[in-house]
Structure formats: C-alpha cells, structure tokens
Amino acid sequence: MLRVFVLVAGLFLAPSARGAEDLTALLKTNCLACHDATSPSGQLNLSALPLHPTDPRNAEVWVRIHDRVQSGEMPPKDGDPITPSDRTALLRVINEAITTEEERQTKAQGRATRRRLNRIEFENTLRDLLDAPWLPIRSILPEDAVAHGYNKVGDALDVSHVQMARYLEAADRALNGVVVERPQSPEVPIRKYYAREQSSFARKMTFSQFNTAPERAAFPVMGYTAQPKVRDGTEPMSVGAADPVARELEGIGLVQGAYEPVEPKFDQFRAPASGRYKLRIMAHSAWVGPNGSNHNLKNPKAMSPKWFIPNLDDVSAGRRSEPVTIYAEMPPRQLRRLGAFDVQPEAGIHELEVDLLAGETIRPDASRFFRSRPGETRWQNPLAEADGQPGVVYRWLEVEGPIHEIWPPRGHQLLFGDLPIRLPPGSKKKSQSVEIVSTDHQADATRLLKQFVERAYRRPVPESEQLRFLPVIQQQLALGVSFREAMIAGYTAVLCSPEFTTCHSEPGPLDDFALASRLSYFLINSEPDAELRAVAKTGRLRDPQVLRQQTQRLLDxxxxxxxxxxxxxxxxxxxxxxxxxxxxxxYGDYYLDDWLTDSALEETRLYFTEMLTGNLPVRNVIDSDFTFANERLAIHYGLPAMEGTTLRKVMLPPDSVRGGLLTQASILTVTANGTTTSPVVRGAWVMDRILGKTPPKPPPVPAVEPDLRGATTIREQLAKHRNQVSCNGCHAQIDPPGFALESFDIAGGFRTRYRALAEKETRVAGLARSGQPLQFKEALPVDASGQLATGESFQDITQFKKLLLADERQLARNLVGQFTVYSTGAPVRFSDRPAIESILNEAAANGYRTADLIHALVQSPLFLNK
Structure with missing residues (x-):
C-alpha cells in the first residue's frame, strides 16, 4: 500500500515493508475511499500527501497518521479492518523515514537549537553574577516568544536589534546598580515611621473629599481605646516626640482593605537605595462597635443599613487574628507583593526581610476585609455582625537597611576588585558618584576584565577571548571617559556577547561545562553555582553518580x-x-479578592514542590488525599475551618472533590475567562497539558456564545455545535474532560447550578467583596457527566479522575515530555520517543515518582546531548 502510495505522491522511498501489492490494495479499500481529493475526510487528502520528512509540517501530519493507526483509531471501526501485519509494515515505514531524517538533523546540528537566555534566565543570571537579588532586569527586556508551551525553546528565541538594545540597557543598569556610591561602608539606619504621621493614613482619618463615608474611614486609637476628640479634630493628631511612651501606643485603624481611594501606606518612607531591608510592623486586630439597632442576623434583607455602619468611637481589642499582606509600591500604584502575616488581638511586631527598589514605599492590606469601589456611594461590610465588625490597627513601621554583609558589596568587588574608592576632588556630598582610583589603567583594565570574563562566562575562556573587549575600554579611556565608566562599557559588551547571552554547545555530547549550564538552567533557572562549576572543572560531571548527586543537590x-x-x-x-x-x-464574591488569587497560586506551587521534594508518584497530578490551604482556601473549598494566611499541608476529607492539580483554584481560574466556563477550553487544556494529547486546531466555525440569561446550559449549546460533522470528531475527545470540570466555576468554587444575571427581586441574598448586594441568581443545574471517546462513562469529577488514573504511564509520559522541553529547549520529536519510553521503564517500578523522572531524564541521551 505505502510503496504505491509514495510513488503516486511523487517521492521515491525504499520502504522496508514487504508485499507492495497488498499495501496498495489496503490503501485503495481502507484509506483513499475516505481520504482522496474528492471528499477528503477530516480535510486529509492522502492522494496528494507525499511522505516528505524534511518538511516539518509534512512530518507532523505523518506522525499524526502514524499515531492514529497505531492506536487503532484508523481505519475507523465502521470500515474494513487492517491486518496486524499490514499495520506493522505501515508503521515501520513511517517510523523509519521520519526517524532517519531527524537523526540526520541531530548529527548535523543537534536536537536543540542554540538559544539565547530568556528574560527570566537573564535576570536571574545577572542577579547571581553580581550578587544583587533585587536587580529589576526582566521588565526592561521584550516579552519572550512561547513555543511548545514554554519560553525556553531555541527556535522561538530570536535576537533582534531591539533585543540587543534592551540587553545593552539592562546590562548597563545592572552594572551601575552594584557600584557603590560612597567610599566607606554606610551605617545601617533603623528608622521608625508612625502611622499617625503618614499623610495617607491621616487623610483617611480626617475625612478628606475622597473619604466622607464612615464605612471606609480610618479611626484613631490609643492602645485599644478610641479617641473621639482626635477624630473630630479637637485634639492633636499625635502627641509626637514629647511623649514617647504614648506615641508608641498611637495607632490608626481600618475596617476596609486597601483599594482606591483607601490606600494606607507608610509614605514618609522611600527606599533610599535598592537592596536588602528588614521591615518591622507593629499592629493588632480590633473590634469596632455598630451604629444602629434592630438587627436581624437570620434575614440579611431585613437588616437596618445602620447595622453595617461602624461606630468609630467604640473600639476594643480584636476577637481573632487578621491576615495582612504587605506590598511594595512604586508610584503610581505599581504594587509588588512582599509577604503576609497574621496580626493578633495583642499588639505585636511582625518582621519581613525583603528586597526593595529605590523609591518604593510600603502598603499594608488587611486581606480579609471588603474593598469598596470608586464611584459607589453606599457600602455594607460583609464581615459585620450584630455587635460590630472587625478592624486592623497599624501603629508604626520600622525599617532597617539597606543591609550590606560586606563593603564594598560582592558585585562591586567583581567589577573593581580592591581598587581605592574616593569622592571626586572638591566634592562635599557623601552620596555623590565615586571615582575608582587606578594608577595604571592598562594593567588594571587587563586584570579586571580577565577576572570578570572568567566569572561571567560559563566555560573555560582562552586568554585571547578574555581580552577581546579590552579595545572597548581603551577606546573609552582615549576619549577621556573616567576609568569607572570605561570599565562599565567593557563589562556591558561582555554581558551582551553571545557567549554570555546564549546557551552555547556544539552538536553531539555536551561537555562538562555545557552540561553544568543545562542542569543549572533547568533546576535553578540561572547560571551554575560555584560547586557545579568546580565539579565541571574536574571533568567528572558526566559520571552518573556525580551527576545524580549534583541533580539532587539542586533539587534540595x-x-x-x-x-x-x-x-x-x-x-x-x-x-x-x-x-x-x-x-x-x-462573581462579585470573587471580584477584588487578591487574597484568593495569591492563595491559589501559592497552593499550586507548594503542591508541585511537595511532589518534587517528596518524590511523589505522578498519580498526584490527578488525585491525592492532601493539598495546601489557608483560611481563604478552606472557605473556598469547603474544608474544615482554618484561621490565618499561611498555607499548610492539610489532609482532605474522604468525600472531597479536591486533590490533585485539576481541581485547584489556580488551574480552574486560568482555564476560565472570568465570566463563564467552557468545557471546550478546559477539555482541550486537560488533553494538552495533563494528558499530553494536543488536540488539532479547530476548523473555522462560529464559536459558542455564552448565555448570561441562564436559559440554556453550555452542554445544550455544544450539542448543536457537535452535530456538525467537521466538529464532532474532535469534540468527542475534548469535551468529556471539560464536562467533568463543569462542577467548578470561574474561580474553582464547587457548584451544582450555573449563575445568571438577575433583577433585584430574584437575586441571591448576600454581599459582594465590594460591599454591594450580589447581582446573580441560581440558574440551571450543572451536569458533570460524560463519556470518553474510548467508551467509559463517568458521572462526576471523582469518577473522571479514576478513569484518568487507569493510565498512569501516559501521565508520566506527558510530565517527562514537559520536563524535556523545559530543560533542553527543544520539543519531544518522533525519534525521541524510544528515549522517553526508556525513562518511563526505569521509573515504572516505583510508580513514576516525580524526582525519579527528573533523575532519569538528566541521565538520558536527551539531556546529555545537544
């Protein structure tokens, strides 16, 4: 069949299969009847498709043909069957043709294209090289292209003139950022910033034009006692330095989270320089009494509006802890999360060690509290109870830093060694740019440049290459530029050279230094550290035991x-x-809920870390008896009550629908659009990311529009869509995983009914995160049942998980494939499949454990060769 087919197609091959006449007959009776030029089923015309593996698109089509024949999908069940011997022959010919071509390409150029560092790797490398973990490099560089799911694939990481210009800017900023600005080590100041003295706090407390409602006003307290006279302006805002004991007890409280225009921040503090700081915040939780009566807890609609208005003169100690998130803020409103902690009813100091950028200030946010939106004139606190509502009181922020372990810092020493530092002659400013004193520019430039290149490049460097950029420095000096600036120019050239910006290696086995780089950029996303470099220098890194030890060290x-x-x-x-x-x-109950978003992200990161460090079996991708949760996620998931912002490992109830990655809030959020969920989108995502079976691109047909009125379900809408012949084949594969996840809404909350927008009289009772009444009604019931293309049925997500776990090898195969693309910068090709199966064979006995898969990959030819 194949031989005649290839001759007709115009490409002469030498198939290893025997019996050309039988294959020809099989092609005519089982393939061309459906896949000819007249009516090509699935838009596949086999009569005009040569087997031409040098063309990547052609090879991709033939790989799909191979896989569908191998899996038994083709010929279809209602067609004439193909005999086992003919199937074997057909698969062998396709296999040999594609594998031969890919092996030829590998021999000529390696399986992975030489690639540049992506912007995350470039930032991490500069931070580690210059010992400056705060360097803001990523935002300077253009977004990296994504191929095969990752930003590490060489074919997609081109180097344009724009990229080079941004490299120059980033390198120059990084280098100048680590040069000291004073000769002597500065004293590390410890400064205290009292909340009463911050304009942002005081503005909230004195009812500015932006804040005339008590529901979101700030209020003064002394210790745990309200201060009505300070609030009404008849007493001064603060006792000030005249009474240091009382000053320590002064605080400002809030019953609302931080959101425009309620944006409390310690705005008298601005980080004087980028670097490491210790932040200490004195705070406690509070309870604010109500302003009204006739309260009815059982019927929220009957509550008097006064019930929600806090009495800012009735304040006492809090009844529970309150989670607080700390942000660095760079005007205007550029927020960066630094950390979180729980403030207790007893006032206490909470310390964070953080990296700050010059000019950033500190904003605290009571994570659990509601956020009112600008333009709305009425709010109701969802946390209010009959006798009051919770609040948080901030007393002061203490800042220590920037902290330097040594002086000059290591980054400066890398650039200028022990050369003297001095202020320009006649300068009286201690913070003015310093001069680097060199009495022999040629000798110092040569010595320093050689040292820098040896450290910056991730391989041994011949002396001629060490001094390649010395003319850049010499040219700058000849133009009268200072020694400092001339050296920065030379170092910038080094950091923009291909030897620094690319992962360089020749086709064939990686040498020890290239292997060290590949391992390091795989597991710590940066340059090899000192120990890995030292091992590479001995020439023993390719030793299996040594390589395993270094791999495990980085995993730990x-x-x-x-x-x-x-x-x-x-x-x-x-x-x-x-x-x-x-x-x-x-979804007003999720809107403005950064605490849920942050917690969901951290859950998935901690969960995958547990799989990695605990060497858990790959089945945990689909299901487990544990997850990581805090108070917010416990509420979201319906778990036993928890308190606090810190995520910890929790065992799930036996009947929980959670467990595994698929039912985590972060996964369910990124596979939704914020308004509706689509089984097609989620199903295709599960097929591609979890099962490793990427669906083909959809044909040009109209998309299914969501029905926000709730008159029809998405299943009903898809039923009409699937009736189209061009759609049904793919949807039979894609839709079932999506249907199984329909029990989860756009943020991963479990549901039995859909939501629809509603008039006031039919809305669900309750308050949104913004303090406004909810605007939706419960609509049609959710149906999470389905049937896989292979025939197995399921009623819900629990049964669906069990079906997926029937093939753990495919789950492991996908995860190894993901690791392979990420670590080598190249997709898994057809000819790589035997190596993948070898890795799986090695890990099968122990249940395909996660770290075992990484170790087996690192020891495989896929990783050890370019």
Whole structure:
C-alpha cells in the first residue's frame, strides 16, 4: 500500500515493508475511499500527501497518521479492518523515514537549537553574577516568544536589534546598580515611621473629599481605646516626640482593605537605595462597635443599613487574628507583593526581610476585609455582625537597611576588585558618584576584565577571548571617559556577547561545562553555582553518580523555587491567572479578592514542590488525599475551618472533590475567562497539558456564545455545535474532560447550578467583596457527566479522575515530555520517543515518582546531548 502510495505522491522511498501489492490494495479499500481529493475526510487528502520528512509540517501530519493507526483509531471501526501485519509494515515505514531524517538533523546540528537566555534566565543570571537579588532586569527586556508551551525553546528565541538594545540597557543598569556610591561602608539606619504621621493614613482619618463615608474611614486609637476628640479634630493628631511612651501606643485603624481611594501606606518612607531591608510592623486586630439597632442576623434583607455602619468611637481589642499582606509600591500604584502575616488581638511586631527598589514605599492590606469601589456611594461590610465588625490597627513601621554583609558589596568587588574608592576632588556630598582610583589603567583594565570574563562566562575562556573587549575600554579611556565608566562599557559588551547571552554547545555530547549550564538552567533557572562549576572543572560531571548527586543537590536547594515557579507558570499557565478578572456582576464574591488569587497560586506551587521534594508518584497530578490551604482556601473549598494566611499541608476529607492539580483554584481560574466556563477550553487544556494529547486546531466555525440569561446550559449549546460533522470528531475527545470540570466555576468554587444575571427581586441574598448586594441568581443545574471517546462513562469529577488514573504511564509520559522541553529547549520529536519510553521503564517500578523522572531524564541521551 505505502510503496504505491509514495510513488503516486511523487517521492521515491525504499520502504522496508514487504508485499507492495497488498499495501496498495489496503490503501485503495481502507484509506483513499475516505481520504482522496474528492471528499477528503477530516480535510486529509492522502492522494496528494507525499511522505516528505524534511518538511516539518509534512512530518507532523505523518506522525499524526502514524499515531492514529497505531492506536487503532484508523481505519475507523465502521470500515474494513487492517491486518496486524499490514499495520506493522505501515508503521515501520513511517517510523523509519521520519526517524532517519531527524537523526540526520541531530548529527548535523543537534536536537536543540542554540538559544539565547530568556528574560527570566537573564535576570536571574545577572542577579547571581553580581550578587544583587533585587536587580529589576526582566521588565526592561521584550516579552519572550512561547513555543511548545514554554519560553525556553531555541527556535522561538530570536535576537533582534531591539533585543540587543534592551540587553545593552539592562546590562548597563545592572552594572551601575552594584557600584557603590560612597567610599566607606554606610551605617545601617533603623528608622521608625508612625502611622499617625503618614499623610495617607491621616487623610483617611480626617475625612478628606475622597473619604466622607464612615464605612471606609480610618479611626484613631490609643492602645485599644478610641479617641473621639482626635477624630473630630479637637485634639492633636499625635502627641509626637514629647511623649514617647504614648506615641508608641498611637495607632490608626481600618475596617476596609486597601483599594482606591483607601490606600494606607507608610509614605514618609522611600527606599533610599535598592537592596536588602528588614521591615518591622507593629499592629493588632480590633473590634469596632455598630451604629444602629434592630438587627436581624437570620434575614440579611431585613437588616437596618445602620447595622453595617461602624461606630468609630467604640473600639476594643480584636476577637481573632487578621491576615495582612504587605506590598511594595512604586508610584503610581505599581504594587509588588512582599509577604503576609497574621496580626493578633495583642499588639505585636511582625518582621519581613525583603528586597526593595529605590523609591518604593510600603502598603499594608488587611486581606480579609471588603474593598469598596470608586464611584459607589453606599457600602455594607460583609464581615459585620450584630455587635460590630472587625478592624486592623497599624501603629508604626520600622525599617532597617539597606543591609550590606560586606563593603564594598560582592558585585562591586567583581567589577573593581580592591581598587581605592574616593569622592571626586572638591566634592562635599557623601552620596555623590565615586571615582575608582587606578594608577595604571592598562594593567588594571587587563586584570579586571580577565577576572570578570572568567566569572561571567560559563566555560573555560582562552586568554585571547578574555581580552577581546579590552579595545572597548581603551577606546573609552582615549576619549577621556573616567576609568569607572570605561570599565562599565567593557563589562556591558561582555554581558551582551553571545557567549554570555546564549546557551552555547556544539552538536553531539555536551561537555562538562555545557552540561553544568543545562542542569543549572533547568533546576535553578540561572547560571551554575560555584560547586557545579568546580565539579565541571574536574571533568567528572558526566559520571552518573556525580551527576545524580549534583541533580539532587539542586533539587534540595531553596533556589529550586525558581524552577517550580517558572515551570508551572508555563506548563500550567499560572502566569495567566490575572488575565481575566472575575465578572463583578456574576462573581462579585470573587471580584477584588487578591487574597484568593495569591492563595491559589501559592497552593499550586507548594503542591508541585511537595511532589518534587517528596518524590511523589505522578498519580498526584490527578488525585491525592492532601493539598495546601489557608483560611481563604478552606472557605473556598469547603474544608474544615482554618484561621490565618499561611498555607499548610492539610489532609482532605474522604468525600472531597479536591486533590490533585485539576481541581485547584489556580488551574480552574486560568482555564476560565472570568465570566463563564467552557468545557471546550478546559477539555482541550486537560488533553494538552495533563494528558499530553494536543488536540488539532479547530476548523473555522462560529464559536459558542455564552448565555448570561441562564436559559440554556453550555452542554445544550455544544450539542448543536457537535452535530456538525467537521466538529464532532474532535469534540468527542475534548469535551468529556471539560464536562467533568463543569462542577467548578470561574474561580474553582464547587457548584451544582450555573449563575445568571438577575433583577433585584430574584437575586441571591448576600454581599459582594465590594460591599454591594450580589447581582446573580441560581440558574440551571450543572451536569458533570460524560463519556470518553474510548467508551467509559463517568458521572462526576471523582469518577473522571479514576478513569484518568487507569493510565498512569501516559501521565508520566506527558510530565517527562514537559520536563524535556523545559530543560533542553527543544520539543519531544518522533525519534525521541524510544528515549522517553526508556525513562518511563526505569521509573515504572516505583510508580513514576516525580524526582525519579527528573533523575532519569538528566541521565538520558536527551539531556546529555545537544
């Protein structure tokens, strides 16, 4: 069949199969009847498709043909069957043709294209090289292209003139950022910033034009006691330095979270320089009494509006802890999350060690509290009770830093060694740019440049290459530029050279230094550290035992979190979680809920880290008896009550629908659009990211529009869509996983009915995160049942998980494939499949454990060769 087919197609091959006449007959009776030029089923015309593996698109089609024949999907069940011997012959010919071509390409150029560092890797590398973990490099560089799901694939990481210009800017900023600005080590100041003295706090407390409602006003307290006279302006805002004991007890409280225009911040503090700081915040929770009576807890609609208005002169100690998130803020409103803690009813100091950028200030946010939106004139606090509502009181912020372990810092020493530092002659400003004193420019420039290149490049460097950029420095000096600026120019050239910006290796086996780089950029997303470099220098890194030890060391290193974050940001699309905000009408209970978003992201990161460090079986991708949760997620998931913001490992109830990745809030959020859920989108995502079976691109047919009135379900709408012949084949594969996840809404909350927008009289009772009444009604019931293309049926997500767990090898095959793309910068090709199966064979006995899969991959030819 294949031989005649290939001759007709115009490409002469030498198939290894025997019996050309039988194959020809099989093609005519089982293939061309459906896949000819007249009426090509699935838009596949086999009569005009040569087997031409040098063409990537052609090879991709033939791989799909191979896989469908191998799986038994083709010929279809209602057609004439193909004999086992003919199937074997057909698969062998396709296999040999594609594998031969891919092996030829590998021999000529390697399976992975030489690639540049993506912007995350470039930032991490500069931070580690210059020992400056705060360097803001990523935002300077253009977004990286994504291919095969990742931003690490060489074919997609081109180098344009724009890229080079941004490299120059980033390198120059990084280098100048680590040069000291004073000769002597500065004293590390410890400064205290009292809440009463911050304009943002005081503005809220004195009812500015933006804040005339008590529901979101700030209020003064002394210790745990309200201060009505301070609030009404008859007493001064603060006792000030005249009474230091009382000053320590002064605080400002809030019953609302931070959101425009209620934006409390310690705005008298601005980080004087980028670097490491210790923040200490004195705060406590509070209870604010009500302003009204006739309260009816059982019927929220009957409550008097006064019940929600706080009496800001009736304040006492809190009744529970309150989670507080701390942000760095760069005007205007550029927020960066630094950490979180729980303030208790007893006033206490909470410390965070953080990296700050010059000019950033500190904003606290009571994570649990409601957020009113600008333009709305009426709010009701969802946390209010009959006798009051919770609040948080901030007393002061203490800042220590920037902190330097040594002086000059290591980054400066890398650039200028022990050369003297002095202020320009006649300068009286201690903070003015310093001069680097060199009495022999040629000798110092040569010595320093050689040292820098040896450290910056990730391989041994010949002396001629060490001094390649010395003319850049010499030219700058000849123009009268200072020694400092001339050296920065030379170092910038080094950091923009291909030897620094690319992962360089020749086709064939990786040498020890290239292997060290590949391992390091895999597991810590940065350059090899000192130990890995030292092992590479001995020439023993390719030794299996040594390589395994170094792999495990990096898996145990806290810097492994860079890998976890970057890997799942792309594998599981976690980076897209903020792309779609929850609809304020349909999902007001999620709108403005940063605490839920942050907790959901952290859950998935901690969960995958547990799989990695605990070497858990791959079945945990689908299901488990544990997850990581805090108070917010416990409420969201219906778990036993918890208190506090810190996520911890929790065992799930036996009847829980949670467990595994599929039912985590972050996954369900990134596979929805903020307004509706689509079984097609979620189903295709599960097929691609979890099962490793990427669906084909959809044909050009109209999309299914959501029905926000709730008159029809998405299943009913898809039923009409699937009746189209061009759609049904793919939807039979895609829709079932999506249907199984229909029990979860756009933020991963469990549901039995859909939501629809409603008039006031039919809305569900309750308050949104914004303090406004909810705007939706319960609509039609959810049906989470389905039938796989292979015939197995399920009624809900629990049964669906069991069906997926019937093939753990495919789950492991997908995860190894994801690791392979991420670590080597190249997709898994057809000819790579035997190596993948070898890895799976090695890990099968122990249940395909996660770290075992990584170890087996690192030891495989896929990883050890370019």
């Amino acid at each position: 290193d806290p810097r492994r979190d860079r890998f976890v974050t970057s890997f799942i940001d792309y594998w599981l699309d976690q980076r897209k979680i903020l792309n779609n905000s929850p609809d304020a009408g349909l």
